[in-house]
Amino acid sequence: QDILAKNDAIAEKNREFLSGRNIKTLNLVSSPGSGKTTLLTETLKLLNTDHCAVIEGDQQTSFDADRIRETGAKAIQINTGKGCHLDAQMIAEAIGRLIPEQGSTLFIENVGNLVCPAAFDLGESHKVAILSVTEGEDKPLKYPDIFADADLMILNKIDLLPHLNFDLDACVANAKRINPKIQPLLVSATTGEGMQAWLDWLAER
Amino acid sequence: QDILAKNDAIAEKNREFLSGRNIKTLNLVSSPGSGKTTLLTETLKLLNTDHCAVIEGDQQTSFDADRIRETGAKAIQINTGKGCHLDAQMIAEAIGRLIPEQGSTLFIENVGNLVCPAAFDLGESHKVAILSVTEGEDKPLKYPDIFADADLMILNKIDLLPHLNFDLDACVANAKRINPKIQPLLVSATTGEGMQAWLDWLAER
Ligand SMILES: Nc1nc2c(ncn2[C@@H]2O[C@H](COP(=O)(O)OP(=O)(O)OP(=O)(O)O)[C@@H](O)[C@H]2O)c(=O)[nH]1
Ligand SMILES: Nc1nc2c(ncn2[C@@H]2O[C@H](COP(=O)(O)OP(=O)(O)OP(=O)(O)O)[C@@H](O)[C@H]2O)c(=O)[nH]1
Ligand SMILES: [Mg+2]
Ligand SMILES: [Mg+2]
Ligand SMILES: [Zn+2]
Ligand SMILES: [Zn+2]
Structure with a gap:
């Protein structure tokens, strides 16, 4: 469809620019409140924030960009208003403002939405899907597109x-049915469990 | 915008039909995995399912309609494919298939999405927003449109x-900033706590 074709063209330009400058770019997607911002802030506390930048996407408020900036990392907040996903044009403009340096890491926190962001390539090097164990093990099958092009499922x-009826094996099996190459990673952003494996995965990309 | 105007026209037709037959119609909206289906199944176990029907919306699978049918209630599953919300046309067709009886209750479980369903009137008598306490107290401000026309926030x-840092007072205050008339209701769909107040609210509508 025309909107998607236009978006993909701009995404390709973004990808060319970012990979040309060796900027590792992660598109973090998940439902509202699954822990994207908490995970990012905890991650930034363990990295050199001089070599990181964040593009934050939300309908309203700059709460998330404010939380990111508390770590010392640069952040740009995009407010989409009624919009339900970030698109490549928004990212292109944000890159123009941020001017991320060679070899840095660019995190993009997408609007909390398990549906629409799947259709909009931003020019990222990797898509990371975050599923909270509170959401249930059937979500990869019910919202397949977002897991289909994710390299990692956090x-x-x-x-x-301990307080849930979450079937971990079923969840991983469901995700692999949609995307055999997806890699699951168990994490608690608040307790720190699993954070080292996540940092290792990042470092290897 | 043209798509929305078209939708609203069909929604008004739905509303005329449903209210004309005294059919109480609830549009349940929330993020993926906040507990819409669990709440509905627990609710249906406490109601006379002969006088209830459910329209289920999901990108893929009929898992939710199957779970509803286990209670004895009639359910229709709509799969939206890439679509991120139910619209009035889908509801009109579902009503045509269900033919809900006079004085019955029609539950609509929307696609798990805190953004897009806000823009699409379905012809419901009430919109019920469900927020899981695991999602965080800032969500009403970050996703305001969905709370703006909800009568009830479950x-x-x-x-x-006990295992979260959820600020309940802040959450309710945030919701009331967006919508001073919204009524909060504390519930656990799995333990049953708060279910009586929810049934009372339903009975009074
Ligand atoms: N128990 C627990 N809570 C968490 C964890 N990670 C995040 N949270 C909580 O989950 C809530 C939502 O976290 P956020 O980081 O705002 O989630 P988000 O995905 O960025 O939300 P949006 O940007 O609005 O879509 C907050 O109350 C966090 O404290 C975790 O590992 N364990
Ligand atoms: N602890 C707890 N878990 C719950 C509660 N209600 C639902 N759950 C769990 O939350 C998960 C998701 O529940 P669902 O009913 O599928 O949520 P949903 O909103 O219908 O999800 P979608 O239709 O996919 O958007 C399941 O594992 C449920 O058992 C509750 O009150 N407490
Ligand atoms: Mg966030
Ligand atoms: Mg459901
Ligand atoms: Zn969308
Ligand atoms: Zn939409």
């Missing part, structure tokens, strides 16, 4: 597992 | 409160 909030 | 999964 299962967050594992500290709550 | 705060679900309160059984998990």
Whole structure:
């Protein structure tokens, strides 16, 4: 469809620019409140924030960009208003403002939405899907497109597992049915469990 | 915009039909995995399912309609494919298939999405927003449109409160800033806490 074709063209330009400058770019997607911002802030506390930047996407408020900036990292907040996803044009403009340096890492936190961001390539090097264990093991099958092009599925909030009926094996099996190459990673952004494996994965990309 | 105007015209036709037959119609909206289906199944176990029907919306699968049918209630599953919300045309067709009886209750479970369903009137008599306490107290401000026209905000999964840093007062204050008339209701769909107040609210509509 025309909107998507236009978006993909701009995404390709973004990708060319970013990979040309060796900028590792992650598109973090998840439902509202799965822990994207918490995971990012905890991650930034463990990295050199001089070599990181964040593009934050939300309908309203700059709460998330404010939380990111508390770590010392640069952040740009995009407010989409009624819009339900970031698109490549928004990212192109944000890159123009941020001017990320060679060899840096650019995190993009997409609007909390398990549906629409799947259709909009931003020019990222990797898509990371975050599923909170509180959401249930059937979500990869019910919202397949977002897991279909994710390289990594972070299962967050594992500290709550003792209080839930979450079927971890079923969840991973469901995700692999949609995307055999997806790699699951168990994490608690609040307790720190699993953070080292996530940092290792980042470092290897 | 043209798509919305078209939708609203069909929604008005739906509303005329449903209210004309005294059919109480609830549009349940929330993020993926906040507990819409669990709440509905627990609710249906406490109601006379002969006088209830459910329209289920999901990108893929009929898991939710199957779960509803286990209670004895009639359910229709709509799969939206890439679509991120139910619209009035889909509801009109579903009503045509269900033919809900006079004085019955029609539950609509929208696609898990805190953004897009806000823009699409379905012809419901009431919009019910469900926020899981695991999602965080800032969500009403970050996703304002969905709370702006909800009559009721069900705060679900309160059984998990002892293990979370959820600021209940802040959440309610945030919701009332967006919509001074919204009524908060604390519920756990799994333990049953708060279910009587929810049934009372339903009975009074
Ligand atoms: N128990 C627990 N809570 C968590 C964890 N990670 C995040 N949270 C909580 O989950 C809530 C939502 O976290 P956020 O980081 O705002 O989630 P988000 O995905 O950025 O939300 P949006 O940007 O609005 O879509 C907050 O109350 C966090 O404290 C975790 O690992 N365990
Ligand atoms: N602890 C707890 N878990 C709950 C509660 N309600 C639902 N859940 C769990 O939350 C998960 C998701 O529940 P669903 O009913 O599928 O949520 P949903 O909103 O219908 O999800 P979608 O239709 O996919 O958007 C399941 O594992 C449920 O068991 C609750 O009150 N407390
Ligand atoms: Mg966030
Ligand atoms: Mg459901
Ligand atoms: Zn969308
Ligand atoms: Zn939409």
